Amino acid sequence: MGSLRGLRQVAGSYFRLYERGASSSLRLTRNSALKRINGYCAKPQESPKAPSYTYSHRVPLHKPTHWEKKILLWSGRFKKEDEIPETVSFEMLDAAKNKIRVKVSYAMIVLTVAGCxxxxxEGKKAAKRNESLTSLNLEKKARLREEAAVKAKTE
Structure with missing residues (x-):
């Protein structure tokens, strides 16, 4: 146990020495974005001000492709292709795509149930004719045996 404690102390002191050297370079490279407090790096307490790279209040617009125009029509967002504006917001396009996704999912559910x-x-019709997979397979194998026998005789 004693060697483990000593190892921790050595590692801790080495880390503190390394941190002192690294923190000065951090302060220089990040323009005082981080400052040293009691051996730890922490963000400075400054008054909240909006950075220059904040999101503007304008919604980014997108020129829809031909396929995206079809999606906007199918989703019911617009009645005619002439009504679609030159540029639309990404939110409007995402909402239309989600609506189409839901409609396709419903259609797949209906097709699956109809197929079942x-x-x-069809299975009940086959059962009335006394057809089963087993009988069909036995008939097919018998036919293949006959064909093989005929082929063997001709050779």
């Missing part, structure tokens, strides 16, 4: 119902109906 259709397969049940």
């Amino acid at each position: 119902i259709w397969m049940v109906i």
